[in-house]
Amino acid sequence: MxxxxxxxxxxxxxxxxxxxxxxxxxxxxxxxxxxxxxxxxxxxxxxxxxxxxxxxxxxxxxxxxxxxxxxxxxxxxxxxxxxxxxxxxxxxxxxxxxxxxxxxxxxxxxxxxxxxxxxxxxxxxxxxxxxxxxxxxxxxxxxxxxxxxxxxxxxxxxxxxxxxxxxxxxxxxxxxxxxxxxxxxxxxxxxxxxxxxxxxxxxxxxxxxxxxxxxxxxxxxxxxxxxxxCNEATPTRAAATFKLDLGRLYTTLCNVPSSDQTTLLLYLLVHRNRHVKTYIMSRSDIELLVVPVLKTLYHAPDSNSHHIYMSLIILLILSEDDLFNKTVHEMMLKGVTWYTERSISEISLGGLLVLVVIRTIQYNMLKMRDKYLHTNCLAALANMSSQFRSLHPYVSQRLVSLFETLAKKHNRLADQIQQQDAVGSAHVTVVNMEDTEKPSDLVQDLGVLEEVLRMVLEIINSCLSHQLAHNPNLVYTLLYKKHVFEPFHTHPAFQDIVQNIGAVILYFSSRLDQVQKDLSVAEVLATVQHGALQWPKERLKKFPDLKFRYVEEDEPEDFFIPYVWSLVCQSSGLYWNPASIKLFAADNGSPLVC
Known part of the structure; x- marks a missing residue:
């Protein structure tokens, strides 16, 4: 009572x-x-x-x-x-x-x-x-x-x-x-x-x-x-910390439905708690944690932008660890039924991660057009690139197709700018949404796009420099799509990095020409694998290793406090008077952009 x-x-x-x-x-x-x-x-x-x-x-x-x-x-x-x-x-x-x-x-x-x-x-x-x-x-x-x-x-x-x-x-x-x-x-x-x-x-x-x-x-x-x-709290910190069964915490994070609040908790722990991050990295079943994060990104149209950001940043933080990057490419998954773009019977966790991040980039290009989302996506791929191994044929195709899509967009923007410079912006005929932008906006978009293009090239180059012998499918795709890279050999922003990719294409093209007969896909792959054993690594120009670390922006409260309270409004089951809320737009629970 x-x-x-x-x-x-x-x-x-x-x-x-x-x-x-x-x-x-x-x-x-x-x-x-x-x-x-x-x-x-x-x-x-x-x-x-x-x-x-x-x-x-x-x-x-x-x-x-x-x-x-x-x-x-x-x-x-x-x-x-x-x-x-x-x-x-x-x-x-x-x-x-x-x-x-x-x-x-x-x-x-x-x-x-x-x-x-x-x-x-x-x-x-x-x-x-x-x-x-x-x-x-x-x-x-x-x-x-x-x-x-x-x-x-x-x-x-x-x-x-x-x-x-x-x-x-x-x-x-x-x-x-x-x-x-x-x-x-x-x-x-x-x-x-x-x-x-x-x-x-x-x-x-x-x-x-x-x-x-x-x-x-x-x-x-x-x-x-x-x-x-072995992990005993020191007397000086005993009052500020506690111990928890991280195995049970890990199981719960893997098994509960992937919601904004569980993703935000995971972000806080992997970003700021070294004990939790170390424990997660030591798990042999890390796919149980990573796959739900990938599913959130895959279903981006059904998620809010903040949930997408948190999911992506978690992957970026995990990708800072070389052991993680190596492990995900050794871990094979079967029956990934929720990935519907193409039926894949078996794929590595790393390959699936690459596919989903590339899809997120393409979704952002069409819907959100957020520079920072692009940057975080590419940073995660860049961190992993030196450990890309045994990339699935479809993963290799999507990686090169990403560059091809960006290259086409780059050519269109460059042509628009040239037309506007020639005839004046007042006489330009409006053809599509991109044409409605001011000349200065087009130049800015072109600059951003060139940064993204270069990062994609650096990711491909990093993979070729470190793991060429373990990625015959990527070499095969480069040979098949070699025409995509030709216009960039003389471009001042890309020619140094494209020179490496061109050297790989030239070397393996000559190996195939020596065979002097029509080859099946299997025979081409076999020729590539054999040629990779004799590949002279000194042919490639050395570039710095790609390493990116996530750093929270200054004054993170501006983002996290409205976000947290929007989650409380949406999922606590408590009623809040929307007319009195001043922290965010109460009609959709989205934090106000300051």
């Missing part, structure tokens, strides 16, 4: 808090806490005049999360405590001041319970890892059963004047006098979902203020593997 009474009290407090957050100001909310006298457990007033009521409330919520055992009857209590914390922290959505100026955030970051931040983050991650399903009675109410959900629903309707009725499932499903009132937005494991959202909120705020330390972010980035006996 105590649990349900506490739940009811928390729900009422959450509703009232939410009303203040959305309709008034944070100062009004804090004033209400200050107006309430602190009470002892027996109901008598506390004598300590320095007690901060907001701190007490936050402490109580955190104590519920970390101290109360998780059982079926306490599941709603844990869920409501986390929801209360999310609602309190949501002041950021309704304010234009930095989180570091908020007394709620400052209390969490510097208050008396902040020393236990590692314990809270560990508990929340354990909820995410466990993926415990909600008890059967959580979303059900009947005439003879629990009235908690019904009471809470009526109270919330009174506070919001019935505005939230539209967010529930279309029509309550009734069976045997039992009404299911579960919202569509809530997952089967709501506690895991809310815990993950709270981790992301806590870790991504107050990161740029040098005067305000974020202990939750530090805890997330320094946690280590509890199953590694």
């Amino acid at each position: 105590f649990c349900w009474q506490t739940y009811n009290a928390l729900f009422i407090l959450r509703c009232i808090t939410k009303f203040f957050v959305e309709n008034l100001k944070e100062e009004d909310l804090v004033r209400q806490f200050e107006a309430c006298p602190a009470r002892q457990p027996d109901g008598t007033r506390r004598d300590d005049e320095n007690v901060n009521q907001l701190d007490l409330f936050l402490d109580s919520l955190i104590e519920i999360v970390v101290d109360v055992p998780l059982k079926d009857f306490t599941y709603p209590l844990h869920l409501e405590a986390i929801n209360c914390l999310l609602v309190l922290l949501s002041v950021q959505m309704f304010s234009q001041q930095p989180a570091s100026k908020s007394c709620i955030y400052r209390s969490l970051m510097q208050g008396r319970y902040s020393i236990h931040a590692p314990l809270l983050v560990k508990t929340l991650l354990q909820h995410f890892i466990s993926q415990d399903k909600a008890p059967p009675g959580l979303y059900r109410s009947s005439a003879g059963g629990s009235v908690v959900i019904g009471l809470a629903s009526e109270l919330w309707n009174m506070l919001t004047f019935g505005m939230t009725r539209g967010i529930a499932s279309a029509s309550p499903v009734s069976s045997d006098n039992v009404t299911v009132v579960k919202p569509n937005e809530v997952s089967e494991s709501p506690l895991s979902n809310q815990a993950l959202l709270l981790v992301l909120v806590l870790a991504n705020h107050c990161t740029s203020d040098k005067n305000l330390h974020n202990p939750y972010r530090q805890a997330l980035f320094s946690c280590s593997n509890s199953q590694d006996p």
